[in-house]
Amino acid sequence: SIPASSIGVAKRSLAIAREWGAERVQWGVPVGQHAAIAEKIRRIAAHAFAMEAMLIVTSRIVDRDKKADIRLEASMCKLWGTEKAWLCLDDVMQIRGGRGYEDVSSLKARGEKPHPVERLMRDNRVTTIFEGSSxxxxxxxxxxxxxxxxxxxxxxxxxxxxxxxxxxxxxxxxxxxxxxxxxxxxxxxxxxxxxxxxxxxxxxxxxxxxxxxxxxxxxxxxxxxxxxxxxxxxxxxxxxxxxxxxxxxxxxxxxxxxxxxxxxxxxxxxxxxxxxxxxxxxxxxxxxxxxxxxSDQHGYDLAQEIIAGEHMWLERGIL
CATH class of the missing domain: 1.20.140.10 (Butyryl-CoA Dehydrogenase, subunit A, domain 3)
Structure with a gap:
């Protein structure tokens, strides 16, 4: 299921972030010791833990009662899991830097570990759209x-x-x-x-x-x-x-x-x-x-003006 696959994405992101946070040295120390990177690593870990918890709890409800109504729990697993998995990928891409954009063949050719971050991002963005958009x-x-x-x-x-x-x-x-x-x-x-x-x-x-x-x-x-x-x-x-x-x-x-x-x-x-x-x-x-x-109402009104073409001047200036 999509929630289960999202957990896999989060766990893989955590493994890549943990490894790179210890190996990559910048300004004399591993990047994982810099607060800005440590913040991302702890966020990935927390999300991975909670995603797994939500799925396990929801699954156990069904295990105990096959007729249990889990529409709300399942919907929250899908919504929360896919959105947080994407945030995990966004964090690990930032942690990996330019290497995150490289595909596995390029990384292998340069003698580096082929972490498929760019592939994970391409494959998983759709999860917030398929089977019920967020x-x-x-x-x-x-x-x-x-x-x-x-x-x-x-x-x-x-x-x-x-x-x-x-x-x-x-x-x-x-x-x-x-x-x-x-x-x-x-x-x-x-x-x-x-x-x-x-x-x-x-x-x-x-x-x-x-x-x-x-x-x-x-x-x-x-x-x-x-x-x-x-x-x-x-x-x-x-x-x-x-x-x-x-x-x-x-x-x-x-x-x-x-x-x-x-x-x-x-x-x-x-x-x-x-x-x-x-x-x-x-x-x-x-x-x-x-x-x-x-500012919900103001934002909605502005969006309607944009759709009506009242702010097309903003689109000018493109070559």
């Missing part, structure tokens, strides 16, 4: 997330429906949300499995808290935009990315717990989980901020 995957994820709300309150929010139907729907929605909405604010003690290591449970419980924040945020946007929310594709994309990152952190905790049971050293596993969670939380915070502070 844009479609984000909309599918959010449609699944919105569906329960639309079943409850969709008619009430639809200004084109008769008032009688809207009032009836609003009354049913009010009864449901009177209980549901306050629960999204309550400070639960946590939801980590009882046998999860406390270090991992800390991350897992933070995911639970942020999941409730995501639920509140989605509800707020539904109330604000009503049925027109489906047209706010950039906004929905931010929410989908938050959900995917939260799933990635939670899956990483579950995967890490398995590795600990298998005898892997705690310090090494915790280092990966901590680093990935730190990166993911930065993206999550940025996307939450972007929900209420963005």
């Amino acid at each position: 844009e479609i995957m984000r909309l599918f994820i959010m449609r699944e997330a919105l569906d329960p709300h639309l079943k409850i309150a969709g008619v009430a929010l639809n200004s084109e429906r008769p008032w009688g139907e809207r009032l009836k729907s609003a009354w049913a929605a009010a009864k449901f949300y009177t209980l549901w909405y306050p629960a999204q604010w309550l400070p639960f003690n946590g939801s980590a499995p009882a046998d999860m290591h406390p270090h991992l449970a800390k991350h897992f419980n933070r995911v639970a808290a942020l999941s409730r924040k995501l639920a509140r945020t989605l509800f707020h946007q539904m109330v604000k935009f009503g049925v027109k929310l489906e047209k706010r594709q950039v906004l929905l994309g931010r929410l989908a990315d938050i959900g995917a990152d939260l799933f990635a952190i939670a899956a990483s905790c579950v995967f890490a717990q398995k590795l600990l049971r298998d005898g892997e050293p705690e310090a090494k596993i915790f280092a990966l989980v901590d680093d990935f969670a730190a990166q993911a939380h930065l993206r999550i915070a940025q996307n939450f901020t972007g929900v209420g502070n963005n």
